[in-house]
Amino acid sequence: MLEQMKSYRRLDEADAAFGSKAAHLAALRRAGFPVPDGFVLALRGDDRDVADIEEVVRAARERGVDYAVRSSGSHEDQAHEAGAGRYTTILGVRGDDALRDAIARCLASGQGEPMGVVVQEMVDADVAGVAFTVNPVSGAEEIVIEAVAGLGDRLVSGEATPQEWTIAGTRATGSDAASGPLDEGGARLVADWARKAAELFGTPQDVEWAIAGGRVSVLQARPITTLVEQVPIPVDVPPGYWVREPGHARMPRTPLTWSFNENEAVALYAEASGALACLAGRIIGGWMYMTVEPVGAPPPRPGGGDPTPPAWLMPVLLAMSGQARRRMRTSRRVMRDDLAGELVRRWRDEVAPSFRARIADLRDTDLALLTEAELTAHLAAAADLAREGMRMHFTMSIPYEFGTADLAFTCRDLLGWSDEESLELVVGLSEASSAPAHELRRLSRLDDDDPAFDEGLARFQRVYGCRALDLELSQPTLAESPEIIAATLERLRANDYDPDEEARELAKRRAACTAQARAALSPRDRARFDAVLARAELVYPLRDENVFLTIDAPYALVRYAALESGRRLVRRGAIAAADDVFYLDVDELLTAMRGVPDPLGGRIRLRRGERAWALAHPGPTTYGTPPRGEPSFRRLPRSARFPTEAMMWIGSRIVGLEDSTRARPPAGEPLTGIPASPGSYTGPARIVHEETDFHRIRPGDVLVCPSTRPSWSVIFPSLGAVVADSGGSLSHPAIIAREHRLPAVVATGYATSTIVDGQLVTVDGNAGVVTMHAVPAPRRA
Structure with a gap:
């Protein structure tokens, strides 16, 4: 009887008449894939014969098992239109009435479109x-697996954040490899079936799967419709030595982000400070690389490796350059007039209050209520704030650099101290970096049903949530990542972190270090030390406060306005998806919002393709040969050399370009880096590449990361120690680790690619050494 009925078949016998999903599943079963058995109803409109449904109900009743009931439309799961999430799936269906209801809901989900049904x-x-x-973001030839414990609907709905595995050739890498729900063996089994599905259908596939009792089942396979065709980018390497630095550009930036290019701001900063060299960035193959460009020097040779002039020759060479002579006149004026002190006063009295007011005004505007013209004006205002913020960010780097460098130089000359020892004098003063975590700790002490908790959480979201987590506008803000806040609160409730006690302990450390220094100095040197320390205490807190007000908050406001603009442009038919706005620069986006006719589709596809190529082809860590030694300016007067020495010192301590490119140690040997925060700690490593990995952190974990940003401070109270691939003693992971009294080692170069997730490691923040212990046996799926 079943074979004679066109509208009802066993799953194995389905074809296009039963919808695309049913046809795909039938093809998989016929090819020997482990697809659960079931029944299908053919595509029909409103004339569905009730007898067809009753045949399915009767057949299902005989088996006495639970069913998953899914729609199967004529266009669903096609190469040009996957339709994922547009129709209805009901899980755990048992009983006649429940099955009839589930089938009716699937049929109705087509909203008049002829609809088939799969009962599995x-x-x-x-x-x-x-x-x-294939990688759905970059298009790279690798299998990407997302896994959650239990049923897969928790992943689709966003209820659970998945464990991730990447299978590239014979190499498998996974987050939570030791303790996640899927072990490497299970990941390889899933990858094998996924690869076979792609071979069967001849196109990259998005495969839904499940494992029960060690056996893999394939639940669905459909073409990946979000793939972007990669567009190769020319890799033009300029002369000199260039380093890819993940702390400030961990991924290729989108055109909207490049609207706020920092290179211009850095050049203005160097001109204003009188520095004879400055950091410069260049895009190579879609990725940001950095170098140090000296003023007045001849162009570097191809490949780098230029010799460094001896100290006696530097004044002569600089005198031959008109630009260098102008810079030295500027530096003498900067030192004579105490520009650094004047900038601090302006920041406190004018700049910071102005930025706070403008941020609050833009942040508290309900974008959905704005007219098109009002939204366009709002976007323009946010963009202006971001541009001004970028320039002010580097301008306000001058007092921070001068004050912090002067403290380190003074302690070196008078006491013979290392950088790390001198920074103990200001530990705990970077209040802006620790404030979000302290606020969450206060919230964690309240019950969820306490009205004060709701009020406090809303305030936290408004004040601290309006901050970019990454220097890339396409990435979500803290406010758009409530799972990060929820997980952080949960971890804080599980430990005894006390910000007030921490502040007292840090104050004791500062006082003890200051007393030790003053006791070792003569009265004359003590007076010099006291003056330098007083200035350092004033400027040290500026750095992260500066980042939050001039970069992170303005970037968040631009992102919010851009996404709302994107939704409006989608409704107009000007772009295909709201996130297309990230592939326009801000002027193009403003032009589109003003209704000026301009075909955008081809431009957006090209730029998406270029970025996809860059993501799939990350360049090497460095290009060129490092210069042979650092230039010495000691033959110049202090007023001419100090701004340059301070800039070079601070740049190496923040970015740590050379230290971050150290050689990989032999297998089994400890990793070495820069000691960034004192102490020793042994605990399980947690590999965290980006904010979406925060949910995997458990109390007491050792954070192992490429780098961090100030906004990562919310996770630090849960950690036992910190290890970073890049950075220096004044990088963000180093500063925040010291504020939380966590041992830290930075500039290891290879921590994230050497340490295994979950592996026991010992972090020695005094010596700058990370020792890896035995890798734990993985859990089975």
Whole structure:
């Protein structure tokens, strides 16, 4: 009887008449894939015969198992239109009435479109998820697997954040490899079936899967419709030595982000400070690389490796350059007039209050209520704030650099101290970096049903949430990542972190260090030390406060306005998706919002393709050969050399370009880096590449990361220690670790690619050494 009915078949016998999903599943079953058995109803409009449904109900009743009931439309799961999430899926269906209701809901989900239905035996999954046979973001030839414990609907709905595995050739890398729901063996089994599905259908596939009792089941396979065709970018390497630095550009930037290019601001800063060299950035193959460019020097040779002039020759060479002579006149004026002190006064009295007021005004505007013209004006105002913020950010680097460098130089000359020892004199003063974590700690002491908790959480979201987590506008802000805040609160409730006690202990450390220094100095040197320390205490807190007010908050405001603009442009038909706005520069976006006709689709596709190529082809860590030694300016008068020496010192301590490119140690040997925060700690490593990995952190973990930003401070109270690939003693991971009294080692170069997630490591923040212990045996799926 079943074979004679066109509108009802066993799953194996389905074809296009039963919808695309049913046809794909039938093809998989016929090819020997482990697809759960079931039944299908053919595509029909409103004339569905009730007898067809009753045949399915009767057949299902005989098996006595739970079912998953899914729609199967004529266009669903096609190469040009996946339709994922547009129709209805009901899991755990048992009983006649429940099955009739589930079928009716699937039929109705087509909203008049002829709809088939798949009724499959339910898999009671231990772990489930999706597998992409190519990277859906970059298009790279690798299999990306997302897994959650239990049923896969928790992943699709966003209820759970997945564990991720990447299978590239024979190499498998996974987050939570030791303790996640899917082990490497299970990931390789899933990858094998996903790869076979792609071979069967001849196109990259998005495969839903489940594992129960160690057996893999394939639940669905559809073409990946979000793939961007990669567009190769010319890799033009300029002469000199260039380093890819992840602390400030961990991924290729989008055109909207490049609207606020810092290179111009850096050049203005160097001119204003009188520095004879400055950091410069260049895009190579889509990635940001950095170098140090001296003023008045001849162009570097191809490949770098230029010799460094001896100290006696530097004054002569600089005198031959008109630009260098102008810079030295500027530096003498900067030192004579105490520009650094004047900038601090302006920041406190004018600049910071102005930025706070403008941020609050833009932040508290309900964008959805604005007219098109009002939204365009709002976007323009946010963009102006971001541009001004970028320039002010580097201008306000002058007092921070001068004050912090002067403290280190003074302690070196008078006491013979290292940089790390001198920074103990100001530890705990960077209040802006620790304030978000302290506020969350106060919230964690309240019950969720306490009205004060709701009020405090809303304030936290408004004040601290309006901050970019990354220097890339396409990435979500803290306010758009409530799971990060929720997980942080949960961890804080599980530990005894006390910000007030921490502040007292840091104050004791500062006082003890200051007393030790003063006791070792003569009265004359003590007076000099006291003056330098007083200035350092004034400027040290500026850095992260500066970042929050001039970069992170303005970037968040631009992102919010851009996304709202994107939604409006989608409704107009000007762009295909709201996030297309990130592939326009801000002037193009403003032009589009003003209604000026301009075809954008081709431009957006090209730029998406270029960025996809860059993501799939990250360049080497460095290009060129390092210069042979650092130039010495000691033969110049202090007023002419100090701004340059301060800039070079601070740049190496923040970015640590050379230290971050150290050689990889032999297998089994400890990693070495820069000692960034004292102390020793042994605990499990947690590899965190970006903010989406925060949910995996457990109390007491050792954070192992490429670098961090100030906004990462919310996770530090849960940590036991910090290890970073890049950075120096004044990088963000180093500063925040010291504020939280966590041992830290930075500039290891290879921590994230050497340490295994979950591996026990010992972090010696005094010696700058990370020792790796035995890798734990992985859990089975």
